[in-house]
Amino acid sequence: xxxxxxxxxxxxxxxxxxxxxxxxxxxxxxxxxxxxxxxxxxxxxxxxxxxxxxxxxxxxxxxxxxxxxxxxxxxxxxxxxxxxxxxxxxxxxxxxxxxxxxxxxxxxxxxxxxxxxxxxxxxxxxxxxxxxxxxxxxxxxxxxxxxxxxxxxxxxxxxxxxxxxxxxxxxxxxxxxxxxxxxxxxxxxxxxxxxxxxxxxxxxxxxxxxxxxxx
Amino acid sequence: xxxxxxxxxxxxxxxxxxxxxxxxxxxxxxxxxxxxxxxxxxxxxxxxxxxxxxxxxxxxxxxxxxxxxxxxxxxxxxxxxxxxxxxxxxxxxxxxxxxxxxxxxxxxxxxxxxxxxxxxxxxxxxxxxxxxxxxxxxxxxxxxxxxxxxxxxxxxxxxxxxxxxxxxxxxxxxxxxxxxxxxxxxxxxxxxxxxxxxxxxxxxxxxxxxxxxxx
Numbered sequence: 295x296x297x298x299x300x301x302x303x304x305x306x307x308x309x310x311x312x313x314x315x316x317x318x319x320x321x322x323x324x325x326x327x328x329x330x331x332x333x334x335x336x337x338x339x340x341x342x343x344x345x346x347x348x349x350x351x352x353x354x355x356x357x358x359x360x361x362x363x364x365x366x367x368x369x370x371x372x373x374x375x376x377x378x379x380x381x382x383x384x385x386x387x388x389x390x391x392x393x394x395x396x397x398x399x400x401x402x403x404x405x406x407x408x409x410x411x412x413x414x415x416x417x418x419x420x421x422x423x424x425x426x427x428x429x430x431x432x433x434x435x436x437x438x439x440x441x442x443x444x445x446x447x448x449x450x451x452x453x454x455x456x457x458x459x460x461x462x463x464x465x466x467x468x469x470x471x472x473x474x475x476x477x478x479x480x481x482x483x484x485x486x487x488x489x490x491x492x493x494x495x496x497x498x499x500x501x502x503x504x505x506x507x508x509x
Numbered sequence: 510x511x512x513x514x515x516x517x518x519x520x521x522x523x524x525x526x527x528x529x530x531x532x533x534x535x536x537x538x539x540x541x542x543x544x545x546x547x548x549x550x551x552x553x554x555x556x557x558x559x560x561x562x563x564x565x566x567x568x569x570x571x572x573x574x575x576x577x578x579x580x581x582x583x584x585x586x587x588x589x590x591x592x593x594x595x596x597x598x599x600x601x602x603x604x605x606x607x608x609x610x611x612x613x614x615x616x617x618x619x620x621x622x623x624x625x626x627x628x629x630x631x632x633x634x635x636x637x638x639x640x641x642x643x644x645x646x647x648x649x650x651x652x653x654x655x656x657x658x659x660x661x662x663x664x665x666x667x668x669x670x671x672x673x674x675x676x677x678x679x680x681x682x683x684x685x686x687x688x689x690x691x692x693x694x695x696x697x698x699x700x701x702x703x704x705x706x707x708x709x710x711x712x713x714x715x716x717x718x719x720x721x722x723x724x
Contacts, residue, residue: 321627323538397626405623407696411616412536421697428693463709466701470689470710477688478643478681481622482636486681494678495685498713 306344309334313355318398322405325352356406356419363393363403363476364423366430378437382468383499385434387492389472394479394488401480424469431468436461471495521559524549528570533613537620540567571621571634578608578618578691579638581645593652597683598711600649604687605710609694609703616695639684646683651676686710 312334317325327348331341345351369388375381393400410417439459471491478486527549532540542563546556560566584603590596608615625632654674686706693701 319627321623401623401626404619405626407692408536408616408620408623410696411612411620412534417696421700424693424697425700459709459712460705463702463705466690466693466706467686467709467713469693470706471682471685472689473692474685474687474689475681477622477692478639478684481625481632482639485636485640487678490675490678491681491685494674494682497674498682498716500716 302344305336305340309336309341309344310354310358313351314358314398314402317355317402317405322352322355322402322409325355327351353415353419355402356416359399359402359406360419360423362396362399364427366427367392378434378441379499382431382434382438383496385431386468386471386495386499390475390488390492390495393472393476397480397483400476404477428462428465428469431465432461435464435468439464517559520551520555524551524556524559525569525573528566529573529613529617532570532617532620537567537570537617537624540570542566568630568634570617571631574614574617574621575634575638577611577614579642581642582607593649593656594714597646597649597653598714600646601683601686601710601714602707605690605703605707608687608691612695612698615691619692643677643680643684646680647676650679650683654679 309330313325313330316329316333320329325348327338327341327345330351331338334341341351345354366385367388368385372381372384372388375384406416407420410420439461442459475488475491475495478491479488524545528540528545531544531548535544540563542553542556542560545566546553549556556566560569581600582603583600587596587599587603590599621631622635625635654676657674690703690706690710693706694703
């Protein structure tokens with residue numbers, strides 16, 4: 295039937311949005327075809343037409359939650375930064391603010407994370423997504439460590455092999471800083487300051503670069 | 510009845526251990542009086558004698574999970590370190606290794622965290638515990654920032670007010686590093702290196718201090 299595709303796409307998105315609302319309010323365990331149909335104001339059959347069965351609703355919602363929590367967003371003004379240290383700092387700030395600003399995304403991320411403990415398919419998707427998030431930080435971390443290694447070292451340098459910087463290690467730490475910030479901010483918004491957290495992290499990164507210069 | 514107290518205490522601990530096993534295998538939602546009695550090989554009535562009702566089992570298990578995940582352990586060899594930078598580095602290493610080494614503790618911590626989204630009493634306990642964990646790091650962070658501020662600054666110093674170090678901010682970052690490490694390590698033990706994560710975090714901390722000296 296010509297002209298039908300677009301409305302079906304909209305319908306699918308409406309149902310997914312309803313699934314998000316149900317899970318955000320009552321948890322992923324409450325995500326049933328019946329509850330989602332009720333929330334989207336469509337029939338049981340319409341939900342099944344788009345999502346086949348409950349498992350597929352859960353998997354599709356997981357995809358949107360991971361897209362919101364483990365996909366690096368590069369704002370336009372950060373796109374223009376070419377110095378690696380500045381770029382990493384700006385990315386961290388943007389991601390800390392973004393993940394901490396919508397508790398519903400982050401809460402669903404951790405709920406899926408916990409479900410992954412007993413569900414291998416969910417665990418695989420969550421761990422792949424975290425891996426991809428680290429990889430997204432890795433490029434700028436690589437540029438940063440390359441720049442630091444290029445700094446000429448005076449004699450008496452105390453470069454410690456054990457603590458040599460690696461792009462992978464720095465990317466792992468970047469992910470810890472973003473997710474650790476969201477973990478604390480979302481459960482405890484009154485006692486935790488995202489701004490102060492960013493300030494300390496930025497100072498450590500500045501030190502990372504300044505440390506290389508000082509050695 | 511003289512001599513009865515000690516055995517009752519043992520019995521209570523056995524039941525709590527059984528509750529831990531049930532929740533670690535099947536999730537906190539599966540924590541029923543019946544399941545715990547079965548696992549501990551005691552009667553339903555014995556569980557109720559010690560824990561009154563299901564809510565209390567869930568609350569007591571939460572206490573042990575938080576004790577295992579948000580109480581700073583200071584190993585004896587770290588106790589002897591007096592230089593703040595060394596001490597913070599050693600504490601971070603010990604905590605990253607400890608939290609990442611037993612996935613069951615950390616998984617239960619995040620499961621309770623997610624339950625806290627819809628349960629105010631659980632949320633309050635988890636956020637208080639994270640607050641206490643930050644406070645435990647704060648002492649050493651305060652000593653570190655005091656030491657950095659005491660470093661005489663040459664003229665042409667580029668100390669940036671916006672990024673001035675605060676003990677609270679540094680403690681927030683320390684908690685992010687420990688929990689971010691466990692989050693990644695436990696879901697994805699093959700693709701994540703705790704050792705490498707520690708190395709990068711330590712280098713950033715060294716830089717934090719070296720940065721202060723270089724300014």
